[in-house]
Amino acid sequence: MHAVIDSERTSAGRLDAAETLSRDALAALQLERLRGVLRNAWTNVPWQRERLEAAGLHPEALLQLDQLSALPFTLKTDLRDHYPFGLFARPVEQLARVHASSGTTGKPTVVGYTARDLEHWAALMARSMRAVGVRPGDLVHNAYGYGLFTGGLGAHAGAERLGCPVVPISGGGTERQVALLVDFGARVLCSTPSYALAIAEVAETMGVDPRQAGKLKIGLFGAEPWSAAMRAEIEARLGLTAYDVYGLSEIMGPGVACECACRDGLHGWEDHFLFELIDPETGTPVPDGAAGELVITTLSKQALPMLRYRTRDITRLVTTPCACGRTHLRILRVAGRSDDMLIIRGVNVYPSQIEAVLLTLPALSPHYQLVVERDGKLDRLTVQVEAQPGVAAEGFEALARGAAHHIKSTVGVSTTVEVLTPGTLPRSQGKAVRVRDLRPKAG
Structure with missing residues (x-):
């Protein structure tokens, strides 16, 4: 061997x-x-x-x-x-x-x-x-x-x-x-x-x-x-x-x-490495082809x-020949x-789902942040995204409405979208910070 x-x-x-x-x-x-x-x-x-x-x-x-x-x-x-x-x-x-x-x-x-x-x-x-x-x-x-x-x-x-x-x-x-x-x-x-x-x-x-x-x-x-x-x-x-x-x-x-x-x-x-895929809620193995949380030994x-380390990464495994x-x-x-997943009014949302929608809209840039706040007993999600350079500011409001509609129809969650001027959001030199969770901490 x-x-x-x-x-x-x-x-x-x-x-x-x-x-x-x-x-x-x-x-x-x-x-x-x-x-x-x-x-x-x-x-x-x-x-x-x-x-x-x-x-x-x-x-x-x-x-x-x-x-x-x-x-x-x-x-x-x-x-x-x-x-x-x-x-x-x-x-x-x-x-x-x-x-x-x-x-x-x-x-x-x-x-x-x-x-x-x-x-x-x-x-x-x-x-x-x-x-x-x-x-x-x-x-x-x-x-x-x-x-x-x-x-x-x-x-x-x-x-x-x-x-x-x-x-x-x-x-x-x-x-x-x-x-x-x-x-x-x-x-x-x-x-x-x-x-x-x-x-x-x-x-x-x-x-x-x-x-x-x-x-x-x-x-x-x-x-x-x-x-x-x-x-x-x-x-x-x-x-x-x-x-x-x-x-x-x-x-x-x-x-x-x-x-x-x-x-x-x-x-x-x-x-x-030994790879497993589990249901993130129950910890039990998922059926072949289903999405689950990756566990690595x-x-x-x-x-x-490291024995059976829970990565919290959600994916699928394929064993057919490449x-x-x-x-x-x-x-x-x-x-x-799984620990980045947001639950907004009963809908499970991953930041990458929002990103995929935003990048289908040519007037919007790939620079965005998701802001989560508490609105009474419910959570509210605001998507802050920069416009592409050269996009007129007077069109931001219409862009925001269009983006919110696309997110709702694609991801199934209602959001407030704020379109910002280019360069507004901080740039990452390493891992990007995609979520700002402003909800009150428990305890």
Whole structure:
């Protein structure tokens, strides 16, 4: 089995053996690795050992993958409750790196990596980049944030592993980003989708047409949900082909899954992760083809083994073969997060649904925010969206009425729409803040 994993180092022009394993061979590898991750958790993480004992899941007695369903889920709050290193399976002195969330909603979630963990991460990110057409020698402009956020260093290591020179510019300084994209001639742009649009907007204000002035061909975008309409907008304005990459720091970082050239779902790398789909309300498995919340178990992580981690991401899974030849299941575009879902007067609404409607209206820009307020006993949703440059202000009111009508007829929720002048809303250098929840906090 280990020879299969080592084959990830093969040349970038063809698929690795690990990417084309049969479904039976993948399942056998997953079972072998799952026993290993359970041993690691049992031996080195007291909290995990208690849970495994209670579920009757001794690592050596594991005979089938579906036995794991007896184990309770791991939640983000579990990481916070054991802050900072209580869920680590290695002492800090044996780690190679530590990352953490911003902690804006409480204690940050802290994750750690051994040197082997970082090797696997770089290999999977390189595999992801190769899947979308990045090749050795391609100049990669990396505008993901560096630091405690996993995006910047994750993409950087993957690009270097693939043999690509990297421009490690991080986020911010957007005018300089535009200048370097033109001057250096990067073929690949890595960033959040919202920041890619910010780059396009600033380029236009500078009188630069990225479609003509640069050499961009591939965009690898992730770290936030984005719609098909957003993809089309980015491609039209930057003149590249946009691909979706998926990851989260609790599991690894970017590179857990990625699209291929077919763009028919993101291949979840099943040799390193076990994927489940559950009903977010009941926690039970959903029927084949149905939408549900993605649950991930790491299969090769040393420092922080995660067992049945609830991602809160809502998606669908596809196991039919992909035209590219890869056999790993595909994760369809994430519709949103279960904890980002808004319930407005009985209607479930994801920000990406509103975004998709707004981007069908040519006079409106992709820059928007959703403001949720309490109106008596009911919630009220206001959509603030900027007009495109050059749209006359006297037409804003009619645009707002039209947008509200489209949202009602498409999404089924009544909203107030405010059309704003271009540049009114804040621009994100990382993950976009799409929802401002102004409702009174409980307690």
